[in-house]
Amino acid sequence: MNQxxxxxxxxxxxxxxxFLGGSxxxxxxxxxxxxxxxxxxxxxxxxxxxxxPVTVRAAVNGTPVSLQVDPRATLLDTLREPLDLKGTKKGxxxxxxxxxxxxxxxxxxxxxxxxxxxxxxxxVTTIEGLADGDRLHPMQQAFVEHDGLQCGFCTPxxxxxxxxxxxxxxxxxxxxxxxxxxxxxxxxxxxxxxxxDAIADAQQVMR
Numbered sequence: 001m002n003q004x005x006x007x008x009x010x011x012x013x014x015x016x017x018x019f020l021g022g023s024x025x026x027x028x029x030x031x032x033x034x035x036x037x038x039x040x041x042x043x044x045x046x047x048x049x050x051x052x053p054v055t056v057r058a059a060v061n062g063t064p065v066s067l068q069v070d071p072r073a074t075l076l077d078t079l080r081e082p083l084d085l086k087g088t089k090k091g092x093x094x095x096x097x098x099x100x101x102x103x104x105x106x107x108x109x110x111x112x113x114x115x116x117x118x119x120x121x122x123x124v125t126t127i128e129g130l131a132d133g134d135r136l137h138p139m140q141q142a143f144v145e146h147d148g149l150q151c152g153f154c155t156p157x158x159x160x161x162x163x164x165x166x167x168x169x170x171x172x173x174x175x176x177x178x179x180x181x182x183x184x185x186x187x188x189x190x191x192x193x194x195x196x197d198a199i200a201d202a203q204q205v206m207r
Contacts, residue, residue, distance in 0.1 A: 054071045055068050097157075098184045099156070139159050161182055161185050166202070
């Protein structure tokens with residue numbers, strides 16, 4: 001683990017805490033789908049191998065979305081490409097790291113293993129949909145306050161899993177239970193102690 005510079009500042013003089021807070025706010029206001037992109041998607045032609053696209057109609061972060069996708073397309077790739085929601089990270093692409101975790105009807109799912117076509121008629125929530133304008137979700141705020149991350153790549157998936165753990169699954173009664181129920185989300189920087197602290201604090205506000 002790299003040693004942090006004093007007072008949490010790097011050579012640039014920018015506080016990592018301030019930078020991370022700004023990054024999480026920026027993620028919350030990413031665009032969903034423009035009318036122009038929707039029109040282009042509706043005119044999609046069969047793929048080169050003759051597969052006919054299917055229409056997906058779902059609510060993404062509270063906004064109705066209708067677009068045509070390859071029936072083999074994952075929810076992860078659909079969120080990141082036509083919908084331009086890059087907060088959901090593509091890690092192992094095999095369902096083993098948890099970086100791609102999102103909510104479908106409030107339940108956490110691995111978007112790399114979920115077909116976009118199966119979300120028709122459902123509510124999909126990504127990291128961009130958690131904050132209320134510039135006001136961070138309590139779990140996002142707790143991760144910032146506890147510095148529950150280093151490189152930040154796994155953080156969206158960690159936060160989405162943690163929110164579902166509290167809201168959909170009733171929360172955890174101990175640090176050991178938090179660790180067990182978050183075991184599907186890998187942090188290669190090993191920021192686990194601070195992640196556990198963040199979740200423990202946030203659930204007191206969310207419950």
